[in-house]
Amino acid sequence: MLAQQLVNGLTLGAVYTLIALSFSLVMGILGVLNLAITELFMLGGYFGFTVIMAHLPLPLALAAGMAGAALVAIVIEKLGYQPFRTAPVVTPMLSTLGFSIILQNVVTNVWGSDPLQLADEVLTQRYTLGGVSVSAMQLTVMGATIVLVAALAFVVQRTSMGRALRAVAENRDVARLLGVSASRITLIAFMLSGALAGAAGVLIGLHYAAITPYIGVEIGLKAIAVMVIGGTTRIWGALIAGPLIGVLEVMTVAYGGSQVRDFVVYGFMILILLLRPQGLLGGSRSDQGQRV
Amino acid sequence: MTSHWSKALWAAGLGATLAVAVALPAGAQTAEIALGAIVPSSGPFAEWGRANTVTLQLLEKQVNDGGGINGAKLHIVILDDATKPAQATNNLRKLSGDDHVLAVAGPLTSSAAEVTFPVANEMKTVATSQASSKPGVAKLNRPWAFRNTIDEGVLGRTAVPYFKKTFSIKTVAIIFDAKDATAAAVGGRIMPALMKENEIEVVNTDPLSFNTGDLDVSAQVTKMKALNPDGVVVSADYSQAVTVLREMKRQGMIKPVVGSTQLISSAILKAAPEIPVIAPATFYATMKGDKPEKFVAELQPLLRKTAGLPPEIEPSMYDANIYEIASIYIAAIKASGATGKPEDLDADRTKIRDYMAKLEGFPGLGGPIGFNDDGDAIKAFYVLQGQNGAWDSKVRGCSAAPGHPGC
Amino acid sequence: MMSTYYAGLLADVGILLLGALSVYIILATGQLSLGNAGFMGIGAYITSYLTVIAGVPVTLALVIAAVAAGAIGVVVGFPALRLKGIYLAMATLGFGEMVRSFFLNLGAMGGSEGFHGMHHISLGYIWSWAAAILLLIVILERSRVWLDMRAVRDDETAAGLVGLNATTIKVGAFGFGAAVAAISGGLFAHHHVYIEPGNFSFERSIDFVLAVILGGSTVGPGALVGAALLVMLPEYLRFLAEWRFAAFGALLVAMLLLRRQGLLDRATFRAFASRRAA
Numbered sequence: 001m002l003a004q005q006l007v008n009g010l011t012l013g014a015v016y017t018l019i020a021l022s023f024s025l026v027m028g029i030l031g032v033l034n035l036a037i038t039e040l041f042m043l044g045g046y047f048g049f050t051v052i053m054a055h056l057p058l059p060l061a062l063a064a065g066m067a068g069a070a071l072v073a074i075v076i077e078k079l080g081y082q083p084f085r086t087a088p089v090v091t092p093m094l095s096t097l098g099f100s101i102i103l104q105n106v107v108t109n110v111w112g113s114d115p116l117q118l119a120d121e122v123l124t125q126r127y128t129l130g131g132v133s134v135s136a137m138q139l140t141v142m143g144a145t146i147v148l149v150a151a152l153a154f155v156v157q158r159t160s161m162g163r164a165l166r167a168v169a170e171n172r173d174v175a176r177l178l179g180v181s182a183s184r185i186t187l188i189a190f191m192l193s194g195a196l197a198g199a200a201g202v203l204i205g206l207h208y209a210a211i212t213p214y215i216g217v218e219i220g221l222k223a224i225a226v227m228v229i230g231g232t233t234r235i236w237g238a239l240i241a242g243p244l245i246g247v248l249e250v251m252t253v254a255y256g257g258s259q260v261r262d263f264v265v266y267g268f269m270i271l272i273l274l275l276r277p278q279g280l281l282g283g284s285r286s287d288q289g290q291r292v
Numbered sequence: 293m294t295s296h297w298s299k300a301l302w303a304a305g306l307g308a309t310l311a312v313a314v315a316l317p318a319g320a321q322t323a324e325i326a327l328g329a330i331v332p333s334s335g336p337f338a339e340w341g342r343a344n345t346v347t348l349q350l351l352e353k354q355v356n357d358g359g360g361i362n363g364a365k366l367h368i369v370i371l372d373d374a375t376k377p378a379q380a381t382n383n384l385r386k387l388s389g390d391d392h393v394l395a396v397a398g399p400l401t402s403s404a405a406e407v408t409f410p411v412a413n414e415m416k417t418v419a420t421s422q423a424s425s426k427p428g429v430a431k432l433n434r435p436w437a438f439r440n441t442i443d444e445g446v447l448g449r450t451a452v453p454y455f456k457k458t459f460s461i462k463t464v465a466i467i468f469d470a471k472d473a474t475a476a477a478v479g480g481r482i483m484p485a486l487m488k489e490n491e492i493e494v495v496n497t498d499p500l501s502f503n504t505g506d507l508d509v510s511a512q513v514t515k516m517k518a519l520n521p522d523g524v525v526v527s528a529d530y531s532q533a534v535t536v537l538r539e540m541k542r543q544g545m546i547k548p549v550v551g552s553t554q555l556i557s558s559a560i561l562k563a564a565p566e567i568p569v570i571a572p573a574t575f576y577a578t579m580k581g582d583k584p585e586k587f588v589a590e591l592q593p594l595l596r597k598t599a600g601l602p603p604e605i606e607p608s609m610y611d612a613n614i615y616e617i618a619s620i621y622i623a624a625i626k627a628s629g630a631t632g633k634p635e636d637l638d639a640d641r642t643k644i645r646d647y648m649a650k651l652e653g654f655p656g657l658g659g660p661i662g663f664n665d666d667g668d669a670i671k672a673f674y675v676l677q678g679q680n681g682a683w684d685s686k687v688r689g690c691s692a693a694p695g696h697p698g699c
Numbered sequence: 700m701m702s703t704y705y706a707g708l709l710a711d712v713g714i715l716l717l718g719a720l721s722v723y724i725i726l727a728t729g730q731l732s733l734g735n736a737g738f739m740g741i742g743a744y745i746t747s748y749l750t751v752i753a754g755v756p757v758t759l760a761l762v763i764a765a766v767a768a769g770a771i772g773v774v775v776g777f778p779a780l781r782l783k784g785i786y787l788a789m790a791t792l793g794f795g796e797m798v799r800s801f802f803l804n805l806g807a808m809g810g811s812e813g814f815h816g817m818h819h820i821s822l823g824y825i826w827s828w829a830a831a832i833l834l835l836i837v838i839l840e841r842s843r844v845w846l847d848m849r850a851v852r853d854d855e856t857a858a859g860l861v862g863l864n865a866t867t868i869k870v871g872a873f874g875f876g877a878a879v880a881a882i883s884g885g886l887f888a889h890h891h892v893y894i895e896p897g898n899f900s901f902e903r904s905i906d907f908v909l910a911v912i913l914g915g916s917t918v919g920p921g922a923l924v925g926a927a928l929l930v931m932l933p934e935y936l937r938f939l940a941e942w943r944f945a946a947f948g949a950l951l952v953a954m955l956l957l958r959r960q961g962l963l964d965r966a967t968f969r970a971f972a973s974r975r976a977a
Contacts, residue, residue: 001518008510015508033785079952087959089785090731094912095955097905101948105334109941112602113338115534117562126544135542208507210534210563214336218505221796221901228789253511258501259470262800266793273790274778334944342941372937374944377898378711379933381891386704406813406893414819415703432815470803473895476811600941 003132005254006247011138011207013246014145018200019223020230020238021149025193028233029169030186031089033224036076036096037197038216039103040069044201045211046107049116052206058122065202066195072103073194077187100216107213118209137207144203148196149239155192156235165189169233222249225269231279240281323364325632327621328371328387329614330398330408330419335375336531340400340610342601344422345370346594347611348397351618361625364632368618373399380404381411388415392637394630395420395644397617400610402426402474409433416638418621418645422613425553426474427482430667438648438667440613440620442691444478444552447572448486450689451675455550455570456490458677458686461523463493464550465516467509467536468527470501478552479527487525495519504532513539523548530557537563556609561678569678574671575612575658576683584657587612616656624648652697664693672699706822710890711930712923713822713829717883718903719910719922720836725876726916727845728869729852730779731788733904734795735880740899741768741798742881743888744808750889751816761828761885765878772877776870795904802896813895820889828882836919848872880907913954915963924963 019041026034044065051061080095123136156162167175168185176182205211222245230241245265252264272279329348333341348368355366369391373380380399387393395418399408402424409429412419413436420438421430427445430437455461464487468479480499487494496519502509513536516524524540526533526549533555540547541564548568549555555571577588591607621644628643630636652670653660659672668691675687690699701709718739725732742764749760775794782790808814839845850858851865859865888894910929915921932950936943954962 001514004514005511008508008514011510012508027785031785033788079956083956084959090788090908090912091955091959094905094909095952097909098948098951098955101951102945105942105945105948108334108338109600109945112600113336114557114559114602115531117534117538117559119562133543204507208535209538212336212531214505215507218503219507221792224789225793228786232786250511253500254515257498258512259499259804260800262503263797263804266796266800269793270778270790270797273782273786273793277782277786334941338941372940372943374933378891382704382707382711382934385702385707389703403813403895403897406815406895407891410819410892411707426812470811471897473812473897480810 005250009247009250013243014142015204016226017238017242020226022193022197024227024232029189033093034096036099038220039100040194040197041201042216044069044198045205048202062202065198069198070191070195073190077190104213115210115212121209122206141203153235229272231281234281237281325361325364326393327368328393328396330373330383332375333372344614347615377404377407380408384408384411388417395621405429409437412436420617423610440617440669445482446691451572452486454675454687459548463495463521464523465496465521466525467500469532471504475528483525495521509539517545526551529554530560534563561681565680572673574673575609577606612657659699710822712926713825714887715926716829718907721876721880722907723911723922725872727848728872732791733788734791736899736903737795737798738768738877738880739884742884743894746885747888764885765881768881769874769878773874776873799896817889817892825886915961918968921961921963
């Protein structure tokens, strides 16, 4: 059973990694907690389901989810972040909350509050290796996570756009002095994080094959914990922290009690915040947030 | 130009005055009887609230087309509690204090009922829940609180022996939603006791649970699978139970499942059609009989036409329950001679309460209805088996109580 | 004679006001707490235990609960010193979730099945507490204490150089805020006469913050305006039926866009106050 639980933990970890990454893209560069990301994740899932239920192929579903979520992310950036650039950080956070309320309501009205289920699941072939059973969809989720993280890391570390992103994260004013269009970069950050959340929604939605307008809520808070544990500004941090927390959670359920699961996860997050606030993979301690 | 406009204005003004003149005395003559309802039209149970609304509107139309209640027109004021208990309490205050309703149908969830029933007692207005089944909620709030549902413990007493016999169950694992009060009560207390009564061993020594909203229950299901029970108790609302059943299917754990009324839905039949699901219900859409078939035939097309509801929707147990509640109120008003006049408000409300406390053999959709001393319904129920996309009725039971006639 | 519907709404406003004030107090020292629902829950459960099981009169129970929660707030305040900005916010979020999980597992107080038995308190009683604490804060705002808190918020290093003990001030604010949130919880428990862990979730913590930010984050009475707004607005939007919450979200964003310091700020408050005096 231990090996199977590890696989469960890694799959859950992939979910956390993708959403944590979406949070940290905006958090690391702009210092803002975008509470609408969990709803962009949910929205991506619904777009993906709509495509799959129309018997169109998986890559199209992925594209639809990413594009749809990225578009909504642009709206949120224009109305929910741009106007509050100079305001204390709590204000844009609350305005993204407003957007998440709107999104939940709209999705409930369009698709209903009951679970939307896939009649035929996607990629259901199962592979068994020494008592451990894993499905093709699960492998796709884990594989896609690694690919997306690597792609993001490449963009951030090796491309000029990535350099611009890091420059704005470091010091917005200096970056502008050096010719970086800070507002364009901000928009790109939001779009990327939206697309990532949307991709997560499609992949994860298809794996679990049943979604409701509220799937983002519970998982979002844990993803924030994962982001903190990995290090809010480190992309690879999310890749390590996600599976770590996923496995921790699964093991708590398997060997401890499923009741104390939340206690353990948030307790661990607080411990990390107190002992090593820059996160497991974080850099120097000066990576601290600005005044609230 | 001006003459056209001024002529039009004169005509409009005259028309309006005439309309008012005609309407006023007519308004003064038509008496109105108001009933209230509290349903969750937004939030995670939005579908139930919206379906309930359509059901009540159907009843209102049926009653008014049939001449109203002793000539007075029926008006059902429906308020949304957004699945937030605090809003439900304020809704009751508004319905009772401002809208002067004679009785209230709702609230739906047990969490809302727990805080709204005390207010019903404070406002001396009957409130009857259409879905709350957490044990003891009405009992703690007599005499003004009622529930047109059956305590899960009573239902389980018939469902579990059927489950045991049909699938030769000697061992079970119990998994429940720890964040949902009703599911936790059933999964943590009631089912373990029922298992013991039926000599079924519970193989998981520590409780197996998850939280409402969790997408991933793979760890819990893997643990259950390793224990290899004959059957599984899933105590959760069906939106969550769907997640558990799908995970069981994914991991190849095809074992029969038993649960509470919370499982009853069409959604759960789609989750894992090969897994048999046993759950009790007081009504289901394919029920046979004059009354239920007529009800479904009238309600289903209306539901399917409503924006925001899925096209394959069927009338649910909660629609049937709220229809019965409102019908009971109407019967109470007719039988006890409640007038609906403002000066008789307190007396009318008391009459309704007394009528319900003594109620026996009211013709409900699934059989006769009465209320026991705890305020819960005495009515027939059915143990349903859901498999391969359909519910099948297997056993008929009755929640009869000592000192009251049966079904 | 007030309609009981409005009485019910006013009770909700009073309870939310106290929760909002608990966030406001802590925010005044530059710390954002997203976990005050945890302190509210602690207050609710302790007060309920005292009145139902130990037979203590409700006023005394509230005081005891406030002191206990305050102590826990101080304990939380110390490690909080190491964190700033959004990191502190996230730690408090984690704290709030841990408290909720704790009560979910506390069988002695009902766990997820909730706890009953409290007796009902009147609207007047709720507002006696709410008004008293609001008044206390308005008075404190004009005193040296608040000046010190603002100094710490604006520049901790400079405040230290001037001789202020930032530690005492920041930790003290946590304790004070926790105590006020506990009173909100105790009043909530005795107004609804039933509590369950789900009442004290992240959503509640966010409501407190929302009330402060919308109503006015720079003056105490801003919390009152925000609380009233958050309770009344969903009621007035009922005519929008199933689009009620989308409209609420949109209004939220609009309000922040139009007036980000909140509806009430120091200038408006002074104008209002001086008009009353004249």
